[in-house]
Amino acid sequence: MAPKSAERGKATRRQLLDAAVALVPEVGWGGVTTRLVAERAGVAPGVVHYHFASVTDLLVAAGLGFTGSLLDQMAAELSGQPGIGEGVDWLLGELSRYSGTDPASLVVVEMFLAATRLPDLRERLGDQIGRFRSTVASWLAERGYHGDAVAAAAMLAASIDGIMMHRALDPGLDPASLAAPLRAMFGLGPAEPAPPAVPPAEDIRRRRDS
């Protein structure tokens, strides 16, 4: 055999996947072409169809890889939060990193849309999000959330994407200002028990303007 060639092939495949993920936010899901990916990955155009049956196949694989690790990481970090209040606050802080126009946000929305036209993608992306929701629901239940934890997790997940999308149109929409209604959704008080005047140093990492 030729293990050296196989290694190189794996590397090329990875480069194609990375190039595809990077290209989706720039030109849109439908704007990603064979030659564009090849050029970005630094390979000849023919390579794309050697590693993937079609550009759509490449995009599906690349997209699912991206959302999979993103959701896994978010679920893990959220599960590490001690209480529901801390979790919601952490989530809002995390959300401020996704402006709706940044590459990660755009990939997610593009995939939502592409999934409506690709049954295979829809099923697999739905599974990923279902797993995320389950993790969140368990986390809520373990923290003593009184109510339908599954419904609350669904609302939370939907809110994340909704806020992300709306921020794309209104950059002035500050996630921090949404803390009160979001906390109320989980039966939490309107504000942190600690006085907001002096922020607890470890919890708030960066607080921009007002």
Place this chain on the structure above:
Amino acid sequence: MAPKSAERGKATRRQLLDAAVALVPEVGWGGVTTRLVAERAGVAPGVVHYHFASVTDLLVAAGLGFTGSLLDQMAAELSGQPGIGEGVDWLLGELSRYSGTDPASLVVVEMFLAATRLPDLRERLGDQIGRFRSTVASWLAERGYHGDAVAAAAMLAASIDGIMMHRALDPGLDPASLAAPLRAMFGLGPAEPAPPAVPPAEDIRRRRDS
């Protein structure tokens, strides 16, 4: 002059806009082509570039027309609701009509995405949604919502789109099941005392904060 011709022109223009709106959910924003629109509208391909400078121009005009009337209608109907509880419930009922895979939902998401790449569209769509949020905020304030009505309106608007998107991936996600957390967001009690035939056995006796 030729008023008869001008009339016919207006009608053709309308047909092109309608065809574009119908096509977006079917083939995607980027999949709408000159010839596709012309065929759907029942005119020759050249007509498109007589009435619009480019396909993008046509799509922007068609999309904004669609979202404009959709948002206006929703704002008007929501404003007609007597109380916040009724409004939220009405909204959830309305939301069940938008499965995330229906034409209207798809047009909205496609426009969000297109707006991130078309500054002109972003600004105008942002204005439309800003107006919607203002209307909702006023409606909340008039109903005695205690808290930041603007933030609550933003969360509500974002939730609508978030739920819509998530329903596209999980058709089993019932908007009605989200009533409890959504109502809690507005400091409302668990549920209305008017359940359908099948009683929602799972009861949530969640008290709000102070």
Place this chain on the structure above:
DNA sequence: GTACTGTTTGGACAGTTGCCCAAGTCATCT
């Protein structure tokens, strides 16, 4: 009738697309 206007037609144009494939490279195996 002729002149003028706004609208419509269908084809032409240069460019891009996805996918394919014969020929090539290169390390490994017999």
Place this chain on the structure above:
DNA sequence: AGATGACTTGGGCAACTGTCCAAACAGTAC
């Protein structure tokens, strides 16, 4: 040495794209 296998190359193909345009088609005004 030759054969094997995985991978890469660059060009070729038919199909499609947005945009343009000379010509035809109305109706109105003179």
